[in-house]
Amino acid sequence: MTRFVPDTLVLAERNLVRLPRSPDLLIGFTIQPVMFVLLFAFVFGGAISTPGFDYVDFLIPGIIVQNTAFGGFVTALGLAEDLTKGLIDRFRSLPTSRASVLAGRTLADVVTNSISIVILVATGLIIGFSFGTGPLEIVAGFALMILFGYAFSWIFALIGMSVSSPEAANGIGFTLIFPITFISSAFVPVDSMPAPLEKFAEVNPITIVVDAMRALWLGVPAGNNVWGAVVWCLVLIAIFAPLAVRKYRLTAGG
């Protein structure tokens, strides 16, 4: 286990070094989020009524949550690719800490998520978003997003280890994450939804996280949302990190 930290850092570095060399992935966490912000703000924004907020203010915390939920995608794709190309075999034949391959992946996601979040906030500020709270809350919001992204990276790690190809990881990831981020308070107020969806959206943990972000960045009354969001992220990590590591050991044969 003493090798865990250095091995994780070596593998995280590997994932980051190779990233700029895959233009498709690079576009995925830089240009694509910006495009979504612009589409939502200017195409849907006029039609969505968010009483008490400018739509841009309402949108930015929500879209950052959605984007961050998808951030771990690089992990699912990367792991599926490493599996099919035999790199996982190589790593496993080395005297390397067992958990470090996955931990290196999810750690690299923290870096890419941070870049995405900064790009999204900058885009938001350009089109009229403004923070309604002090620096402490703003920093806390960033921290919550990084924790939230890290939790989802572990879900994606499990997906990446469970599928037969990068394409399958893509399909499963989208089918899973899209509905749970859309049926939440991320883009529209939940009371605008039909009753069954509204029920789901109200208990959807994504709603808790989005509301926590609005509390931290806009100054909306927080209730228990912030602590709820933190606990929820920690629970996700506690469930999915061991599952993914277990799957890694089994998939690769022991």
Added chain:
Amino acid sequence: MSRSDGQRSAIRVRGLVKLYGDICALDGIDLEAERGTVLAVLGPNGAGKTTAVRVLTTLLRPDAGSATVIGHDVVDDAPALRAEIGLAGQYAAVDENLTGIENLVMVGRLYGRHRREARRRADELLGRFGLTDAGERIVKTYSGGMRRRLDLAAALVADPPVVFLDEPTTGLDPRSRLEVWETIEGLVADGTTVLLTTQYLDEADRLADRIVVIDRGRVIAGGTADELKERVGGLRVEVHLTDVSQAHDAAAVLAPMSDERPTVEDAKVCVRVSRETGTIMEAARRLDQAGIDADDLAVRRPTLDDVFLTLTGRELSEHESGEHELEEVPA
């Protein structure tokens, strides 16, 4: 270190069994490789070669039997074992989006080396594998042969005493194959123990001190290339007659050259002989004196193809059609 434990076997496998569901990939195989030698595991696709390598490199857990590498058990001492081995796979397991240097430095650091030391070793290996000029290039731009050499270099980063090469030349062009062979020969000259799997008979013949032939998860023969050839019969004279009706006359004329009776198959007559020198001349003289014409007359040495045919009743080459098909899909 465990190298000094006086054991002569670098690899010792006893009764190894691996099941994939109902399919028995390894059905109780034994293998033994002495230190500093090359053991070739020869067999067709699906014979269990890759499974054996995966068990020996701790990637798969065996269902029964035992296997040790340098005295380390593949199950109980897996972490210690991994520090002593290098593995190069069927498909070149290098990161396409890293440069050659970055790949080797990463592997070196995962073996626990410091960055600077890993870099020094990477440069050394790139030089040895003729990749110095390509070291700063992204692997995507490499040819198949270059990737395979980089993969091989990655297996040698920690200078391991035992190296496993799973079909190291499958899919390579003849020139790249030769380069890989020369590299392996260089390794052995430095005292490394090599276990390689192959479906190419010439490869086993050229590189291996000992060959184990496996088929359907079982060892069906083992020995040196010469011993295996001996089992199929040593040298023989093969005559292709111009006139089929003279076959039996020809057999009678050639019979005194051997202790065994010549075999006749259509216009082909075969006689086992014990030595090569003068054999063709003698056969030609005997046929000529009897007024028998031949289209072709040659002394044939048995190939490992013959070995496989004799042992299994099947041609080895009939399995080679699905060249890019993976041998076994990892469970």
